[in-house]
Amino acid sequence: MIRPRAPFRRLTATVGAVAVLAFGLPGCGAGEQTPSVATANGAEAAGSPGPASEDLAAYVEDRRNLARCFREQGFDVPDPDSKGQLDLRAIGGRNKAEPEVAAAWKACEEFGRMPVPEELEERPAPLTPEQLAQRREYARCMRDNGMPDWPDPGPDGSWPAGGALGRELTEQEQAANMRALQICEPVLDGRPPTTPDPNAVVNG
Structure with a gap:
């Protein structure tokens, strides 16, 4: 079905753009950029308790498990930062057709598939x-x-x-x-x- 243009990721009118990078894993590209979590006054938000920060913690832990899994497969992938951003150049620059690379992705496929938490999503300016x-x-x-x-x-x-x-x-x-x-x-x-x-x- 063809849908209308939409400015927000959560709209059903347009399938949103959670970036699918690095062989189809959501948000796992080398050098990926995720916007900062900001408060109303523009300062970066502290890790206050609540559902949103719990989602972020689970997301970061999932990405940490992915990095650890790749290291166990012999690829030097560092842990993610506090927003779950991963540097996958150690494996992302390799040909997935190579047996060891394909085996690593297969071994780690259970990780790295959590959706980006809402608090990290880029939000466009409100409509006038x-x-x-x-x-x-x-x-x-x-x-x-x-x-x-x-x-x-x-x-x-x-x-x-x-x-x-x-x-x-x-x-x-x-x-x-x-x-x-x-x-x-x-x-x-x-x-x-x-x-x-x-x-x-x-x-x-």
Whole structure:
């Protein structure tokens, strides 16, 4: 199903971008960058207790286990930093087709697959009132053009997992979805709806 553009990773409208690096392990690339955990005044947050810091601790421990596992396989991978960032150059620069490299990845496949904690996720700037109004208009446009159960955005502009965004579309609905997306996509930029082009490729 083609979905609308979305600014937040957690939106169901667009599959989010948790970086999949280093042979498919989430967030395990060499030189990977993860944003700092910041407080409201811009200072880096201390490790205060709570569900978020527990998630971070579990994530870092999982990455530490991955590093240790690679060392046990003969690759000098250092422990992660306090945010779980790993330097995998010791193994990431090697050809995975090499038997010893393939064996190491196989031996360590149970580690390094935890999702990045929410507190480490990069968050875009909040939508302006104008952008939020454009998203609401976009939802109305979609409903008026063949997608009657297209949901309104939430208060922060995120698309809820409901209606057309929460189920698989039939073949007929997919065709209607494609047409509606072409018509309504300009609305997200504050422009009027356009005429659909059956040969166009939609950026959804």
